[in-house]
Amino acid sequence: MAEVNTRKAYREAQEKEQHAARAREAKRVEVEKDYARKTKGKPEIKNARFDEVTFRKVNSLKKRLNWAIGIVLGLLVIVFLVLYFG
Template identity: 55%
Template sequence: MPELTRKEYRQQQKQAEREAEKRDAKRVETEREYAKQAHDPDKAPKAPHRGDFDEQTFRKVNSLKKRLNWAIGIVVVLLIVVALVLFKL
């Protein structure tokens, strides 16, 4: 690997600095474009309407809710049992 002269080293540093400035300028421009889109309600992506469930999906969701509630309840009861066994209360 050849040794760099001071002049070559300075040139490399300036080149790296220019590239960093270009990246920063590009990043700032992209952020500005994003900010404009985020504040413009016409261009903002629309969230799906939550009331579009059909009957079958509604039943599945309710079934899963019940299962989740039971699972959480069982875990809580088991944690209490383990605490009682460990601490001999």
């Protein structure tokens, strides 16, 4: 049989849970503030240098993209002309 709680016992249990939740939240906020203070002013700098291989790959992809854009635009013009004059 389930244990029967009185209203007073239930309220006390609820208050304990709320107090524990507030304490956890306060600790979490304090830890976050402490972390923010420690990491403030120390941004991570990523290495932005390109080596020769990466540079060649990027240039190759640029050329392919330019060709693809040009072909798509050309095909759009052809479709427009066919639909307009056809």
